[in-house]
Amino acid sequence: MATFHIIIVSLFATGMASNYCDYQLERLQTAKRNLHHNCTLKTTTVKTCCDVNDLYSCNAPSGIYQLKCWCGERWNRANVYCDTTSGDGGWIVIQRRKDGSVNFDRSIDDYEKGFGNLDGEFWYGLRAIHCLTYTGEWRSWELRIDFEFQNRTKSYMHYSYFQLGPPGTYYVYLGKLLGITPTDPIRTGGHNYRSFTTYDRDNDRYSGCCATRYGRLRGNGGWWYNKCWHINPNLKFGPSQFGFLYLAGRWYNPRWIEMKIRPRNCQPLTLI
Incomplete structure (x- = not known):
């Protein structure tokens, strides 16, 4: 009878551990979805690469962005490569x-x-x-x-x-x-x-x-x-x-x- 009780307790503990692991896994997956959501780009247009980090709620990646600047007495748009990491970022390569x-x-x-x-x-x-x-x-x-x-x-x-x-x-x-x-x-x-x-x-x-x-x-x-x-x-x-x-x-x-x-x-x- 004691052996049977031990088996039941072990199975219950295993189930609790499994449920806990499932719960933690779900939390991690939810956090990952939220992180992806929070890092979505608000706009692809910047006036300098200094704006890029402000477009994300987390660290922005280096890459190609559209630049909008006043140049030659008119507004211009052009693609630029922004370095967001070197020396605090904000660089137009x-x-x-x-x-x-x-x-x-x-x-x-x-x-x-x-x-x-x-x-x-x-x-x-x-x-x-x-x-x-x-x-x-x-x-x-x-x-x-x-x-x-x-x-x-x-x-x-x-x-x-x-x-x-x-x-x-x-x-x-x-x-x-x-x-x-x-x-x-x-x-x-x-x-x-x-x-x-x-x-x-x-x-x-x-x-x-x-x-x-x-x-x-x-x-x-x-x-x-x-x-x-x-x-x-x-x-x-x-x-x-x-x-x-x-x-x-x-x-x-x-x-x-x-x-x-x-x-x-x-x-x-x-x-x-």
């Missing part, structure tokens, strides 16, 4: 290299319009970057350059101010370096205040043209050259005889690199 799938040895016309794929390698376009940082609503922007070395370690350069000048020169102006790199290749290479150069628009201080220094189609790409570069993320990508990042007396060819901009004191802004 304007350049990315990661696999060499896109040719960056292009004309000034291509660099003005932009090229590539926002999900992969691309250059966003000088006209759009100028419009955002020079004639748009927000005149005070900052720049961040993230990169990953061949050994998978990561670093970045963060500049306190960024502005791109008008067509014809598209000169670049950068503020103080805030990043963690040991030296500033922009300033040591004389790139600050320089105009943009391509193989068909020579604005550099080299006796020839930095974009064709090693021969046309060798992949120098367009850049704010001086005589010629200490940094140029638009070089032909991958291991080569040309390094595109000079830090502390050594040349590097990072395996991944992104350039991105955002308004200083990045804050969500109300859409009009």
Whole structure:
């Protein structure tokens, strides 16, 4: 009789445990459904990538969003890739290299319009970057350059101010370096205040043209050259005889690199 009682108690306890597990599983599933519901996107239109986190009730993912901005004396809409995680997020990615799938040895016309794929390698376009940082609503922007070395370690350069000048020169102006790199290749290479150069628009201080220094189609790409570069993320990508990042007396060819901009004191802004 005692044995039978023990069996009954054990079965009851097992049933209670099973019910408890079912209850906990249901709670987890409900929480998961609620999380998915709370993370749904309210709108796909932003005025800067600073707005993206405000569109979700949880952390917003990096990805492609539609930008609505006042530029060129009218409202414009265009897709942008927003980085929501690096340095507290809010970044509009304007350049990315990661696999060499896109040719960056292009004309000034291509660099003005932009090229590539926002999900992969691309250059966003000088006209759009100028419009955002020079004639748009927000005149005070900052720049961040993230990169990953061949050994998978990561670093970045963060500049306190960024502005791109008008067509014809598209000169670049950068503020103080805030990043963690040991030296500033922009300033040591004389790139600050320089105009943009391509193989068909020579604005550099080299006796020839930095974009064709090693021969046309060798992949120098367009850049704010001086005589010629200490940094140029638009070089032909991958291991080569040309390094595109000079830090502390050594040349590097990072395996991944992104350039991105955002308004200083990045804050969500109300859409009009």
